[in-house]
Amino acid sequence: MQTLRGKLLQRITCTRVSRCLLYSTKNVPDVGQPTAASHPQLLKEGEITPGITSEEYISRRKRILELLPDKSLAIIAAAPVKMMTDVVPYTYRQDADYSYITGCQQPGGVAVLGHDCGLCMFMPEASPEDVLWQGEIAGVDAALQTFKAEQSYPMSKLRTILPDMIRSSSRLFHNGKTAMQTYTDLEAFQKAAHDGIVKDLSGYTHEARLIKSPAELKLMRDSVSIGCQALLQTMLHSKTYPYEAMLSAKVEYECKMRGAQRMAFNPVVGGGLNGSVVHYSRNDQKINDGDLVLMDIGCELHGYVSDLTRTWPPYGRFSPIHEELYELILETNKECLDLCKPGMSIGSIHNYSVNKLRKGFKEIGILKDDRRDSYQQLNPTNIGHYLGMDVHDCSTISYHRPLKPGVVITIEPGVYIPTGFNCPERYQGIGIRIEDEVLITESGYEVLSGSLPKEIKHIESLLNNHGHATGMDTHTVARAASTSTSVFIVTLPTRTAILYVKVDFTLIVVQ
Numbered sequence: 001m002q003t004l005r006g007k008l009l010q011r012i013t014c015t016r017v018s019r020c021l022l023y024s025t026k027n028v029p030d031v032g033q034p035t036a037a038s039h040p041q042l043l044k045e046g047e048i049t050p051g052i053t054s055e056e057y058i059s060r061r062k063r064i065l066e067l068l069p070d071k072s073l074a075i076i077a078a079a080p081v082k083m084m085t086d087v088v089p090y091t092y093r094q095d096a097d098y099s100y101i102t103g104c105q106q107p108g109g110v111a112v113l114g115h116d117c118g119l120c121m122f123m124p125e126a127s128p129e130d131v132l133w134q135g136e137i138a139g140v141d142a143a144l145q146t147f148k149a150e151q152s153y154p155m156s157k158l159r160t161i162l163p164d165m166i167r168s169s170s171r172l173f174h175n176g177k178t179a180m181q182t183y184t185d186l187e188a189f190q191k192a193a194h195d196g197i198v199k200d201l202s203g204y205t206h207e208a209r210l211i212k213s214p215a216e217l218k219l220m221r222d223s224v225s226i227g228c229q230a231l232l233q234t235m236l237h238s239k240t241y242p243y244e245a246m247l248s249a250k251v252e253y254e255c256k257m258r259g260a261q262r263m264a265f266n267p268v269v270g271g272g273l274n275g276s277v278v279h280y281s282r283n284d285q286k287i288n289d290g291d292l293v294l295m296d297i298g299c300e301l302h303g304y305v306s307d308l309t310r311t312w313p314p315y316g317r318f319s320p321i322h323e324e325l326y327e328l329i330l331e332t333n334k335e336c337l338d339l340c341k342p343g344m345s346i347g348s349i350h351n352y353s354v355n356k357l358r359k360g361f362k363e364i365g366i367l368k369d370d371r372r373d374s375y376q377q378l379n380p381t382n383i384g385h386y387l388g389m390d391v392h393d394c395s396t397i398s399y400h401r402p403l404k405p406g407v408v409i410t411i412e413p414g415v416y417i418p419t420g421f422n423c424p425e426r427y428q429g430i431g432i433r434i435e436d437e438v439l440i441t442e443s444g445y446e447v448l449s450g451s452l453p454k455e456i457k458h459i460e461s462l463l464n465n466h467g468h469a470t471g472m473d474t475h476t477v478a479r480a481a482s483t484s485t486s487v488f489i490v491t492l493p494t495r496t497a498i499l500y501v502k503v504d505f506t507l508i509v510v511q
Contacts, residue, residue, distance in 0.1 A: 031142040032135065033105045048103035050302040051219045054148045057103050060208060061119055064101065067204045072171035074113040074201050075162075077178040081107050091262060095178045096389035097205040099303055102147050106137055110158060110183060111149075112165060118150035120165075122158045155182070163188035173201040206394035210386065211406035216304060217439065220388070220408055221448060223260070223301035224437045227308055228452040230254035231297055235453075238293065238314035239463055244269040244283040247295065255299040264298030264305035264391050275311065275431025276416040278381060289315045292322055294431050298391060305391055307410055308449045309435030316463045318456055321426050325415060328360040330454060332413040333434045336383060340438050340445035346399040346409060350383040353413050361415070366423040378417060384410040387437060407440045408448070 028037045034050070036043040046053045068074060079095035094105045101119070102111050108124030121143040126136070143152035153161055159182075166172060166188040174183075183189055192198050212220065234251040241247065248267045255263065270280040271287030275294035287293050293314055298307040311326065313319075318326060332353055339349045358375050361367040367374055386393040387408045403409070414433030421428055437448040453459055 029142075030136040031146050032137040035146060048147060049099075049105070051215050052103065052302075053215070054103075056213060056215055057101070058148060061101055061113060063208045064113060064204055065115055067207055068113075068115075068173065069171050071115065071169055072173060073165060073169035074204075075172070075174040075183055076101060076111045076113070076201065076205075077175060077180045077183070078104065078107050078109045078111075079178050080180070093262070093300075094303075095175065096209070096303075096393075097175050097202065098178065100205065100209055100389060102149075104138060104143075104147055108137070108155070109143075110155070110162075110180070112162065114165065114169065116168075117165065119148075120151040120153070121147065121149040122153050122155050122162070125154045125156060158182060159186065162186060166192055170197070172198045173204065174198065175202065175205075176200045177202075203396045206396045209388055210394045210397055211404055212388060212408060213406075216388070217406070217408075219302055219304040220306070220437075220439075223299060223304050224306040224308065224448045225451070226255055226258040226260050226301060227297060227299050227306040228449055229258060230299070231295065231308065231310060231452060234295065235310065235312055235459070235462060238287075238312070239316060242271070242287040242293075242314040244271050244274070244285050244287065244293070247293065248283045251295070251297050255297075260299035260301050262300050264300050264307060268294065268296035268309075270294045270431055271314075273419065273429040273431075276418055276429055277431070278414075278416055287314050290319060292318075292430065292432065294433055296433065296435065303389055305387065305389070306437060306449075307387055307391055307435065308437055308452065309412060309414075309433045310452060310454060310459075311432045311434065312459045312463065314463070317460060322430065322432075323456060324364060325427070325430060326432055326456060328357070328364070329413050329415060329432050329434050330456075332356050332360070333411060333436065333454070336411045336413060337436065337438065337445060337447060340403070340409070340411065340440060342404055342440060342442070343402050345402055346382065346384050346386075348400075349411070350399070353383040354379075357413065357415070364427075366415075366417065366421075366427050368422060377421060378415050379413075380416075381412070381414065384412055384438075403440045405440055405442045409438050409440070411436050411438055 030038065034042050036045045036047055042050050048054050048057055064074070076098050078098050079093065081092060082090045084090050092107060098111060099105065101113065102121065110122040112120040112122070114120070123139050123143050124137060125139065130137070138146065140152045140154055143149045162183060163186055166186070172189070172192045189198070230251050233254045234247050237250050238247055241250070248269045251267055252263055266281050267283065268280050269283045270277060271285055271293045272291035274280045274282070274285060275292055291313070292311050294309065294311045296309040298305050313322065335356065336349050336353050339352060354375065357379060358367065358370065361375070361378060362370070366378065382399065386397060387410055388394065412433055412435035414431070416431045417423065417427050417429065419428045434454055436450070439446045439448055453462060
């Protein structure tokens with residue numbers, strides 16, 4: 001018995017040791033970004049980036065090659081590093097096209113995609129000093145083993161290998177936004193440009209990126225879920241801390257604590273008059289009692305972004321003037337959502353919203369005439385845009401393109417009335433936007449941001465009954481299987497639990 005017990009203990013010990021060795025940073029190759037071996041909490045086996053497998057990356061490349069003309073070559077460089085000061089870089093974000101094709105999240109590389117070569121990656125070479133200061137980076141081996149390239153070479157070989165690849169192709173495409181002189185200065189590239197056979201690649205990559213795969217939609221659902229939860233927390237926080245900077249800090253904190261890598265853009269936190277500035281970014285004012293705050297936020301989760309906006313009165317009550325305008329924007333939001341279905345286009349939904357709002361503004365007394373330029377002063381924005389790896393995703397795709405299942409868009413009607421506009425003074429300086437994230441489905445649409453309250457009575461209930469509690473602990477405790485159903489519990493310092501159940505876009509409060 002003692003011998004058997006000893007063998008079992010030895011086997012258990014060996015198993016524990018082997019597991020420790022498996023995830024030890026000393027025994028797992030560092031390729032400069034998370035892998036399933038180095039970060040098992042983030043990636044499953046077979047994934048190149050969280051949620052996206054190597055098979056999906058390979059199918060993406062095949063799809064783009066199917067779209068490209070025969071005997072053509074595509075060159076896509078990684079995004080450059082942008083410097084804040086002489087030695088301090090801004091936080092790095094990979095170019096969406098390079099990331100979509102390779103999965104590599106690091107700077108310095110050039111990817112070449114061709115019918116004959118498949119994916120060929122030219123990878124940067126790190127010196128010992130580079131590794132000392134910046135850590136390991138992906139090289140030739142990682143390109144082949146991690147990113148599943150068919151060929152890979154160090155960047156030092158690009159000038160000798162790429163020219164022959166260019167000369168053997170009849171059409172040349174490249175990502176103009178990240179073009180680097182390393183390849184554009186090549187004589188072969190210059191000749192191709194002179195002959196007029198160099199074109200921008202984005203029309204093909206955006207076509208491939210427009211319809212999201214199930215894996216991409218999973219990441220987008222999670223990204224918008226994080227954004228909704230963070231913005232709800234910020235709304236509840238706003239009565240106690242009615243400062244633009246604090247609300248901006250709060251929403252960023254809540255997004256990152258839920259797993260987001262970064263904000264999709266600098267949060268717009270416009271209190272009062274600042275809400276009438278469409279892309280306000282200073283976020284440095286106190287929000288006065290009686291004013292609204294417009295917050296447009298989005299976060300990025302493993303390469304996929306969210307984008308949503310809510311407008312509310314931090315001190316708890318919409319004024320009659322605010323309520324009148326808000327209800328018009330909300331009604332427009334709902335009617336435009338109902339138009340979202342296969343066959344419709346962002347352009348046609350936009351035209352509907354313009355007619356709806358022009359009529360509404362005229363009835364209220366804000367617009368004196370039907371001139372389009374007068375309306376443009378109140379709302380110069382489109383009703384929405386495509387969403388995905390970039391905030392304004394697939395920008396080369398026309399807004400008049402019929403929508404298809406798998407496309408994600410925003411619906412964001414708004415009004416931005418500048419001071420001095422020719423309307424009653426009580427309306428001047430008001431900004432209101434209600435933005436939802438929408439997935440086009442086979443039968444219509446799904447509001448991915450549907451768990452975030454937007455009805456006046458629901459917002460006021462949240463703010464007045466619970467939002468003022470100091471030290472309040474609010475957290476999401478469950479998400480029902482249906483994406484249109486969310487459950488929130490708010491725990492007050494008195495240990496009173498408030499249950500919020502969001503079902504089919506209706507907020508039910510159970511105490």
